[in-house]
Structures are given as C-alpha cells and as structure tokens.
Amino acid sequence: MxxxxxxxxxxxxxxxxxxxxxxxxxxxxxxxxxxxxxxxxxxxxxxxxxxxxxxxxxxxxxxxxxxxxxxxxxxxxxxxxxxxxxxxxLGDPADTPAVELWRPRLDTGLPTLLDHAATTWRHPRQRAVWELAAASLHGFRSTLDASGFTEVHTPKLVESATESGANVFEVDYFGRPAYLAQSPQFYKQVLVGVFERVYEVGPVFRAEPHDTVRHLAQYVSLDVELGFVEDHVEVIACLRDTVAGMVEAVHERAGRAVELLGLDVPVVPEVVPTLHFREALALIGAPEDEPDLAPEHERALGAWGREEHGSDFVVVHGYPTAHRAFYSHPDPENPRWSRSFDLLFRGLELVSGAQRLHRYDDYVAALAARGYPLAPYASYVEAFRRGIPPHGGFAIGLERWVARLTGAANIREVTLFPRDLHRLAP
Amino acid sequence: MxxxxxxxxxxxxxxxxxxxxxxxxxxxxxxxxxxxxxxxxxxxxxxxxxxxxxxxxxxxxxxxxxxxxxxxxxxxxxxxxxxxxxxxxLGDPADTPAVELWRPRLDTGLPTLLDHAATTWRHPRQRAVWELAAASLHGFRSTLDASGFTEVHTPKLVESATESGANVFEVDYFGRPAYLAQSPQFYKQVLVGVFERVYEVGPVFRAEPHDTVRHLAQYVSLDVELGFVEDHVEVIACLRDTVAGMVEAVHERAGRAVELLGLDVPVVPEVVPTLHFREALALIGAPEDEPDLAPEHERALGAWGREEHGSDFVVVHGYPTAHRAFYSHPDPENPRWSRSFDLLFRGLELVSGAQRLHRYDDYVAALAARGYPLAPYASYVEAFRRGIPPHGGFAIGLERWVARLTGAANIREVTLFPRDLHRLAP
The missing domain is CATH 2.40.50.140 (Nucleic acid-binding proteins)
Structure with a gap:
C-alpha cells in the first residue's frame, strides 16, 4: 500500500x-x-x-x-x-524559469514579475502576499456572516454607467452597447430593501486611462451595505469591525506569511481616531475651503493618528457634499457637509463610504443640484419610491488593502494577473 | 435611552x-x-x-x-x-408594489417577476431561494478551506477566448478588442502550479445566442482545481465532498428557507453511484456509439440512481475524448475515452469536470487532433512547459444548483438580476 x-x-x-x-x-x-x-x-x-x-x-x-x-x-x-x-x-522536466525562484528574494523588475506571473507567484514570498489576500477575504466574510449579512452576486453587465460616464468599458451585448459595472452600488442599495444587510466580493471594472501605481482596470471590490442605520456613525462602526475581522484572519490563517514577510500587522483600535473634515483641515493647517484631502494631507493625518493615538487607522468624515458621489447623504444640520467618510490606513485612503440618500425626492434634487440629467439615472432613482430605509455602506479594494499591508510600491505586485492600460495578459 | x-x-x-x-x-x-x-x-x-x-x-x-x-x-x-x-x-410612503407581496405565493408571470426584481425578491418565498444560494456558497468555501485550498480571483478581461471562439462577449479595451472570460480555466490550471489547490467564486460570461430555461449570459461559477492527483477519481471524490458540504450548509444556515419552501434536500451518499459512459449507455439501452448523453439519457440515469441506489446523484465518467474539451485527459488504457465526468443531480447535468492534460506535448497533440491552430492557445499551452503536476477540477453553476434544488422551471427565477439575450436590466 x-x-x-x-x-x-x-x-x-x-x-x-x-x-x-x-x-x-x-x-x-x-x-x-x-x-x-x-x-x-x-x-x-x-x-x-x-x-x-x-x-x-x-x-x-x-x-x-x-x-x-x-x-x-x-x-x-x-x-x-x-x-x-x-x-x-510527475511531469516533463520544466524549462528553466525566467527568474531563480530558489533565491530568498525575487530581485526582478516589475515587467518580468508580471510577464511571468504564472511562475513568479511560485516564489514563497510572492505566494505569501496572496495568502494575506485570501485570509483577508475569509475575515471579511466571517465577520459579516456573524452580523446577519447576506452574500449577494450582482450583474457585471449593465445598461448604463453607475458611478459616472467616464472610465467605463463598453461591451458588444448581442449587437447593442452594454457596460462593465464600475461598482455594485445600485444593486447593493436595492438589495438592502430585500435582505437589510448585504455584501458582495467580486470584480469591478474601471477604464482608468492613466498609468498609476494605485489603479487597476479590474480589481476585487469588497462591498458592504446595511439598512436601518441612524446615520453614518453606524456604518463606520461596521467598517471598523470588518477591518478588525480581516486583521484577525490574517493572524489566524496567514501567520506563516506574516512571519516570512516580516510584516508589521496593524492593530485596529476599538474606536478609530475620527475627525470631521473641517477638523482635519484645521489640524494639518490646510485652508478651510479645500474641496478634498490631497495625498500630503492624508499622510499628515496618518502621522497624527500614529503619534497622537498610536493608530495606523484614521477616519475622516463630513467631506464636502458637492465633492462626493451624488447619492451621499448630506448632514441635515449643515448640508454643505456630507455623512460620508474615508478610512485612512497608514496615511492613504483605503476605504470610502457614506450614509446614502434613501428618499426619491432627495435623489432628484441631488442630481439637479449637480446639473446631471435624470434620464440615465431614472431606473436607479425609481427604486427609492419602493420603500428603502435609511442605509449606508462602503467598499474596500482588496488589492489596495494588501498593497498597504505589505508596503508594496505598486498595486500590480499584489494582484495575481493585473489588468491596466497596457496589460491584458497573462 | x-x-x-x-x-x-x-x-x-x-x-x-x-x-x-x-x-x-x-x-x-x-x-x-x-x-x-x-x-x-x-x-x-x-x-x-x-x-x-x-x-x-x-x-x-x-x-x-x-x-x-x-x-x-x-x-x-x-x-x-x-x-x-x-x-x-423611516422613509417616504412606498408606492404600491407591482405584486402583492403579502400573499403566500407570488402568482405572477416571469416577465413581471424579473422586471420588478428589486421588489419581488422581497417576497419571503423568493428571498428564501437566495438564502439557499448564499448558504451553498458558504458550504462550498468552508469545505475547500478545510482541505488546504486557496481562494483566488482571476481576470475577467482576457486577450482570447479560453473555451471556444463562439459565445464570447467582445469589449472595447482602451481601443483594442478584449473578451469577457467564459471561465477561469487557464488561470486555475496555472495557479495549481502556485497553490496546488485553488477555488474561485465569480462571474463567467457566455454570449448564449438562444433563449433557453437553463442558460444565462452571466452566471456565478464555483470553480475548483487540484494538483498532484492520481487520476479523475480523486477529483470526483473532492466534488462529492464539496457538494456534501454545500448540502450541510443549506441545512445549517438556511433551515428556515428549506422549511418555508418545503424542500426535499438531497442526501449526498458517501460513494455516489458511478458509471462509465459505456456502462451508462448500455444500462439505458442507448446505441454504443452515442457521442454524449442526451437529456432523456440523463433523466433515465437519474431514475436508475434513485431506484437502484436511493441517490439523487449519479456520476458518469469516461465520456468520449473527441467530444470533451481539448484539455481533458484521455484514459491511458484506451484514449478513445477520457478521464472526464459529469455529476447528474435529479437527472440533469449539474457539474462537469475532468483530469486535465498536464504535459506540453499532449496539448500540442490534442489541438492538432482537433484541427485547432496552435497560435490562439500558445500562451495557454506554453504554461505547461513550466512544471504543472497532474491535476483536475470541476465547475458548479450556482444558479443551476439552486434551480435543481428548488425545482424552478427557469433558471432566471433563482438569479437575482438575470442577464440574457433580451435582458440587460434591472
């Protein structure tokens, strides 16, 4: 035997x-x-x-x-x-690999790493990077499963762009145009009407026309939406618990990867240091009419969180309504500010989220205020005549999370087979 | 308070x-x-x-x-x-729904059901259907997680069609043509070279030009691939355990849905009744030169499994090599037959799988034998020069599984927002 x-x-x-x-x-x-x-x-x-x-x-x-x-x-x-x-x-003798996988580190340029991805992911340090991703996915789901969330899967082929008309891939759909979904935003909102709390892990598509170290044409989006919230504070609490669950799973399921890579895995505080957008600007000495946080602002806030609170995470909420997605809920006390938020991780935006509008009339007004025509959004907006409770949510980019966790300089290094302006293979 | x-x-x-x-x-x-x-x-x-x-x-x-x-x-x-x-x-008064959701059953035609999906999924019986899907996904992952599998996410935008040139959606990819992946076949095979055992849950796309009750333009594919197998028998054993894990999760996590729908949830036998393709043809009295099983053959085999073995599941293996995907491994003792298999559930094909070819020369020969040009498959085939062990896998269609479980007449009834020849919304 x-x-x-x-x-x-x-x-x-x-x-x-x-x-x-x-x-x-x-x-x-x-x-x-x-x-x-x-x-x-x-x-x-x-x-x-x-x-x-x-x-x-x-x-x-x-x-x-x-x-x-x-x-x-x-x-x-x-x-x-x-x-x-x-x-x-157990097979034919292998051809000599493009890189020497037995060396302790893969000392190779990004093009070689990506052109030979099927081989370079075999390197123990490279494989460890994906093990962090897989563990994080497990922690994401198990945390939400334990809180009454339902996993959903929604269409990636859609009739019109959800986020904005730009950066969208067109598909020949049986002879008529369709588009690849830039996010499951509409679907997760209407599914709050069915399941109250939903999440989806799946690909989203952005026809990003620029070569940057932070953007991909396809990435894995970890989407969450929950109903019957008081305001965005409950959504931020859900995000905090979700990220804490991801970190816990990294320790439990990818401990060897953490050790091999010598990672400094962050601790998620019970209460993440939180600033209103106005406070954030004041703290870092930026002009009070800034429309958004610039990268140097985010870095400064990251340093503040680290130094003042010992936290790798900082939440900024209350971004200017005019500069967030039209479906963001304004602050009822001062509609100049919104009930939106970003989670910064080590000085870089990791997650965006918000309480959303939930009343039909508010959607119509928000589109009008931005000068957007109603027609392309009609079927989206119509859904809010059918009883959608106050709700909010967020989306975590898997690759961005892993890149920050490992300190990778380029998001492509942590993506199994990245897609970008130039790259459609392997 | x-x-x-x-x-x-x-x-x-x-x-x-x-x-x-x-x-x-x-x-x-x-x-x-x-x-x-x-x-x-x-x-x-x-x-x-x-x-x-x-x-x-x-x-x-x-x-x-x-x-x-x-x-x-x-x-x-x-x-x-x-x-x-x-x-x-907690919101505006809702408009009158298109269907009366308080009635015990949604007695409505399919177009109304689908046109108003955001509302009709709120019906308790309809929501229960998706709860079966979500529970099944949980069982799929937890079974494979416990056996050393790694979750992966692979590109949905590809340079060339993987399965066949037909039924593929073309995308305008920054001005050049790309295609929506019909399966993660290539990626899961090369990732066996990295992780040995992988699974992916994600959308796959088929430009299915016919209106049938069993096909969708986008569906959720539960893909599995495992390396270092002796033959397809090990792959079938993995499939058996995976489906058993899905059934167990349905009981544990969707018990109320099972009760509400009055479902007869199948029992997966420790050893699923298994027939070679030749035996299957002989058993049902079909001519021995049939290239494949026709629907009536599958029904007859389903009845045999039920009557002779008390099983809702039957495995047929050894389908004719010439009629399976070119990457199927032939039976070394008689290459007319392949190490491929189907899992029939209640007389209908639920899952297809096989041991795959793992040697470069075998791929070149298999393509030549079918008269396929090598060029479109070159980068796929090249991967097998780099040390891929004997391996095999399978793919389960989530919607098909739930349709069989619930006895739905049309697969669209169990899909949250189905896509087909005519339907691109909601």
Missing part, C-alpha cells in the same frame, strides 16, 4: 525512521562533491532530500514525488530531512 | 410586558371594524402589531419602526405580538 502523502510543513513532526512520501516542485538542486540535495517546495513550505553525489535530479520547477526515510538533521529545514530517497518526475 | 432593536424572529422569546422596538417593512395592513393589524417584515421573518381601529398606517412596503409592548397572543405569528404600538415611517 502507498504511504500517505506528507507535506513539507508536517515533515518535522514525523517519527524519525518512518517512511514518507512528499509531492511538490524541485525548488533547488545542490550538487556537492560528496552529496546532492534536492529542496522540494509544496504549498506548505520547503523540505530537503539527500542523495548520493551524481544522482540525476530533475531540473528546478519540475513536479516530483520523493519517497524516502524521515531522518533528524539539525541543518535541514525544520530539523528533519528525507534520506534514501527515490525521486520520480 | 433607546430600546435595542428586536428582530421578528426574536420577538416570541421576549419577556411578555417588555418594551420592544422593531424595524422592517409594512408587509400588510388589515383594517377591521374593531382593530387594525400591521404585519411587519424584517430580514428574519414576520411580526404583528395591533392598533386601535382607524389608526392611520403607512402603505405596504414603507420602511417603519414599531415601538410597543410584547404581549402573548396565541393567534399572532410565533405567539407574541406588539400592543400599544407607535409606528414611525
């Missing part, structure tokens, strides 16, 4: 002398005068097998099976290696 | 005489000579409040808050109702 498979991670806990079977890739061959090593990589880590010198070993990246004896050796990864091994290739 | 919110579901467990606050929609008003009732609907169910006759009550579907006293009444839903209530509208 076949020996059951042992993972690299489990090898050190195997009884010495027992027969083991590992499967993975040839991570590295080292052929010395008196001995040869094969370092095997599987989804859990690395393991070492020791061969007589001159034993023919398959080239790096070939998938292999190694059967042998678990033997204690303080020099081996985890203190146990495989001796008397027999190695069998 | 404000009384905390009570849900309709929790009302019956509230101490009689205590003050309660409910939020939801006016599900129904009943104005009798001596008393008026307001039935409130929230995400958890229905609750009743009792008013003096003639009290003005907001129209159906208006979001409201009801504050009053919890009082035992055997006639009320759950045995407790709200007396001495004060009702406050």
């Amino acid at each position: 076949k020996v059951p498979r042992t993972t690299a991670h489990a090898l050190p806990t195997t009884a010495p002398g027992s027969r083991v079977r590992l499967q993975g890739w040839v991570h590295r061959r080292r052929e010395l005068a008196t001995v040869s090593f094969l370092v095997l990589r599987d989804r859990t880590g690395l393991a070492q097998a020791v061969f007589a010198p001159g034993t023919p070993l398959p080239p790096e990246e070939t998938p292999v099976e190694v059967v042998g004896t678990a033997t204690a050796n303080a020099q081996a990864p985890g203190g146990v290696e495989v001796t008397s091994p027999v190695v069998t290739a | 404000k009384v905390p919110r009570t849900t309709a579901h929790a009302l019956p467990t509230t101490a009689p005489g205590s003050r309660v606050r409910l939020q939801g929609w006016v599900h129904r008003r009943r104005e009798l000579a001596t008393v008026s009732f307001l039935v409130l609907r929230d995400r958890t169910g229905l609750a009743q409040a009792v008013f003096a006759p003639g009290t003005p009550l907001p129209p159906e579907e208006t979001p409201v808050e009801v504050v009053g006293t919890a009082t035992a009444n055997a006639q009320a839903p759950g045995g407790v109702e709200v007396t001495s209530p004060v009702v406050t509208a």
Whole structure:
C-alpha cells in the first residue's frame, strides 16, 4: 500500500525512521562533491532530500514525488530531512524559469514579475502576499456572516454607467452597447430593501486611462451595505469591525506569511481616531475651503493618528457634499457637509463610504443640484419610491488593502494577473 | 435611552410586558371594524402589531419602526405580538408594489417577476431561494478551506477566448478588442502550479445566442482545481465532498428557507453511484456509439440512481475524448475515452469536470487532433512547459444548483438580476 502523502510543513513532526512520501516542485538542486540535495517546495513550505553525489535530479520547477526515510538533521529545514530517497518526475522536466525562484528574494523588475506571473507567484514570498489576500477575504466574510449579512452576486453587465460616464468599458451585448459595472452600488442599495444587510466580493471594472501605481482596470471590490442605520456613525462602526475581522484572519490563517514577510500587522483600535473634515483641515493647517484631502494631507493625518493615538487607522468624515458621489447623504444640520467618510490606513485612503440618500425626492434634487440629467439615472432613482430605509455602506479594494499591508510600491505586485492600460495578459 | 432593536424572529422569546422596538417593512395592513393589524417584515421573518381601529398606517412596503409592548397572543405569528404600538415611517410612503407581496405565493408571470426584481425578491418565498444560494456558497468555501485550498480571483478581461471562439462577449479595451472570460480555466490550471489547490467564486460570461430555461449570459461559477492527483477519481471524490458540504450548509444556515419552501434536500451518499459512459449507455439501452448523453439519457440515469441506489446523484465518467474539451485527459488504457465526468443531480447535468492534460506535448497533440491552430492557445499551452503536476477540477453553476434544488422551471427565477439575450436590466 502507498504511504500517505506528507507535506513539507508536517515533515518535522514525523517519527524519525518512518517512511514518507512528499509531492511538490524541485525548488533547488545542490550538487556537492560528496552529496546532492534536492529542496522540494509544496504549498506548505520547503523540505530537503539527500542523495548520493551524481544522482540525476530533475531540473528546478519540475513536479516530483520523493519517497524516502524521515531522518533528524539539525541543518535541514525544520530539523528533519528525507534520506534514501527515490525521486520520480510527475511531469516533463520544466524549462528553466525566467527568474531563480530558489533565491530568498525575487530581485526582478516589475515587467518580468508580471510577464511571468504564472511562475513568479511560485516564489514563497510572492505566494505569501496572496495568502494575506485570501485570509483577508475569509475575515471579511466571517465577520459579516456573524452580523446577519447576506452574500449577494450582482450583474457585471449593465445598461448604463453607475458611478459616472467616464472610465467605463463598453461591451458588444448581442449587437447593442452594454457596460462593465464600475461598482455594485445600485444593486447593493436595492438589495438592502430585500435582505437589510448585504455584501458582495467580486470584480469591478474601471477604464482608468492613466498609468498609476494605485489603479487597476479590474480589481476585487469588497462591498458592504446595511439598512436601518441612524446615520453614518453606524456604518463606520461596521467598517471598523470588518477591518478588525480581516486583521484577525490574517493572524489566524496567514501567520506563516506574516512571519516570512516580516510584516508589521496593524492593530485596529476599538474606536478609530475620527475627525470631521473641517477638523482635519484645521489640524494639518490646510485652508478651510479645500474641496478634498490631497495625498500630503492624508499622510499628515496618518502621522497624527500614529503619534497622537498610536493608530495606523484614521477616519475622516463630513467631506464636502458637492465633492462626493451624488447619492451621499448630506448632514441635515449643515448640508454643505456630507455623512460620508474615508478610512485612512497608514496615511492613504483605503476605504470610502457614506450614509446614502434613501428618499426619491432627495435623489432628484441631488442630481439637479449637480446639473446631471435624470434620464440615465431614472431606473436607479425609481427604486427609492419602493420603500428603502435609511442605509449606508462602503467598499474596500482588496488589492489596495494588501498593497498597504505589505508596503508594496505598486498595486500590480499584489494582484495575481493585473489588468491596466497596457496589460491584458497573462 | 433607546430600546435595542428586536428582530421578528426574536420577538416570541421576549419577556411578555417588555418594551420592544422593531424595524422592517409594512408587509400588510388589515383594517377591521374593531382593530387594525400591521404585519411587519424584517430580514428574519414576520411580526404583528395591533392598533386601535382607524389608526392611520403607512402603505405596504414603507420602511417603519414599531415601538410597543410584547404581549402573548396565541393567534399572532410565533405567539407574541406588539400592543400599544407607535409606528414611525423611516422613509417616504412606498408606492404600491407591482405584486402583492403579502400573499403566500407570488402568482405572477416571469416577465413581471424579473422586471420588478428589486421588489419581488422581497417576497419571503423568493428571498428564501437566495438564502439557499448564499448558504451553498458558504458550504462550498468552508469545505475547500478545510482541505488546504486557496481562494483566488482571476481576470475577467482576457486577450482570447479560453473555451471556444463562439459565445464570447467582445469589449472595447482602451481601443483594442478584449473578451469577457467564459471561465477561469487557464488561470486555475496555472495557479495549481502556485497553490496546488485553488477555488474561485465569480462571474463567467457566455454570449448564449438562444433563449433557453437553463442558460444565462452571466452566471456565478464555483470553480475548483487540484494538483498532484492520481487520476479523475480523486477529483470526483473532492466534488462529492464539496457538494456534501454545500448540502450541510443549506441545512445549517438556511433551515428556515428549506422549511418555508418545503424542500426535499438531497442526501449526498458517501460513494455516489458511478458509471462509465459505456456502462451508462448500455444500462439505458442507448446505441454504443452515442457521442454524449442526451437529456432523456440523463433523466433515465437519474431514475436508475434513485431506484437502484436511493441517490439523487449519479456520476458518469469516461465520456468520449473527441467530444470533451481539448484539455481533458484521455484514459491511458484506451484514449478513445477520457478521464472526464459529469455529476447528474435529479437527472440533469449539474457539474462537469475532468483530469486535465498536464504535459506540453499532449496539448500540442490534442489541438492538432482537433484541427485547432496552435497560435490562439500558445500562451495557454506554453504554461505547461513550466512544471504543472497532474491535476483536475470541476465547475458548479450556482444558479443551476439552486434551480435543481428548488425545482424552478427557469433558471432566471433563482438569479437575482438575470442577464440574457433580451435582458440587460434591472
């Protein structure tokens, strides 16, 4: 009978002398005068097998099976290696990879990293980056599942642009034009009318015409919307708990990735330091008629949160109504300001959200105030004649979150197969 | 201080005489000579409040808050109702809905159901249908998470069609043509090279030119791929466990939906009755040179599974290689047959899967055998020079699964906002 498979991670806990079977890739061959090593990589880590010198070993990246004896050796990864091994290739010998994956760091330029993504993601440090993303998704969902939210999936092909007419991809939809959804905004709002609390994890599309280190043509949006709120403060509390759940899941499910990358994972305070937009401007000495926070303002506020409150997170709320999406709810006491907010993480905007308008007449007035025609928004706005309670929500960009967490200089580094102005493959 | 919110579901467990606050929609008003009732609907169910006759009550579907006293009444839903209530509208009075949501069943034609989806999904029986979908997604992920799978998210904008040139939507991608992904097939295969085991839940797009009750232009695909398999039997075992996990989650997380809809939820046998394609044809008396199973064959096999094994599920494997996707792995003992399979659920194909080819030369030969040019597949095929182990996978269509579970006649009935040849809104 076949020996059951042992993972690299489990090898050190195997009884010495027992027969083991590992499967993975040839991570590295080292052929010395008196001995040869094969370092095997599987989804859990690395393991070492020791061969007589001159034993023919398959080239790096070939998938292999190694059967042998678990033997204690303080020099081996985890203190146990495989001796008397027999190695069998499980596929053709692999071509030489474009980068040397066995080196501790992938020292390569961004174009090589992205052109050879199917290979470069195999590097343990690169794979660890995605493990943070996957863990974060788990934490996002489990936090919201525990609070009565319902997962939804909404159309990515829509009749008209939801956010604005610009930056939208046109699709030939059976001979007529359709557009790729820039967000599930409309759908999550009307679904509050059905489920009260909804979330969606899915792709959104922005025909971003500029090459920047922070924008992608497709990204994973973590969308949340909840009904029966008093105001945006409840929405901010939900956001705080959601991000805390993501951080907790990173520790619980991607602890090895955190360790390998040497990450400083943030702590989400019970109450995130929060400033009104006016207070934020005053604090950083910016003119009080600024329409929005500039990047240097966000950095200054990030430094303030860090220094004054020991927090990597700062919430700014009450942005000027005229400069936020038309569906943002104004502050009833002073409609110049809105019940919108941003969550800054380490001095950069990570999340935008708001309480939304929920009355039909308010939508009509908000569109008119901006000089937008009603027609393209008619079916959106009509939904608010059918009983939508006060509600609000937010959207977290998965890749932006992971980029900030890892300190990546370019968001493309943390995206499995990024799409941008120039890149449509792999 | 404000009384905390009570849900309709929790009302019956509230101490009689205590003050309660409910939020939801006016599900129904009943104005009798001596008393008026307001039935409130929230995400958890229905609750009743009792008013003096003639009290003005907001129209159906208006979001409201009801504050009053919890009082035992055997006639009320759950045995407790709200007396001495004060009702406050939380939005404008709702327009009269297109359908009467308070009736036990939504007796309406499909066009009305779909045109007014934002409203019709509020019906408790309709909402229950999506609760089955959301629970199934949870079960899918939790089963795979527990087996070392990594969640991935892959591009939906691609350079060339993956599955076949037909039925693909073209996108204007910054002035050049791109296509909406028909499946994450290529990406999940190359990501086996990174993570060994991956899954993705996301939209896939098919420009299906026919109006059928089983096809959508966009649907949610539950994709799985796993490496280091011996053959397709391991892939089938993974599929069995995944579907069993989905069924378990339906019971655990959507029990009220199951009860409301009176569903007969299937039991997934430890070992699903399995037939080779040849055996299947012989069993149902079909000619042995049939290229595929026709719908009547699938129905007959479903009846066989039910009658002979008490199973709602049947696996057929070994379909003719020439009639499956070119990346299907042939049976090494007789390459006329492939290591592909379908899972039939109640006599209808629910899932397709296979062990895939994993060697470069095999891909080149498979394309040549079908007379396909290599060029459009070059970057796909090239990936198999870089060390991809033996692997296989499958894809479950979420909407198809829910349609079979509920016995829906048309897949559109179980899709939140379906897309098809004619429908691009809401």
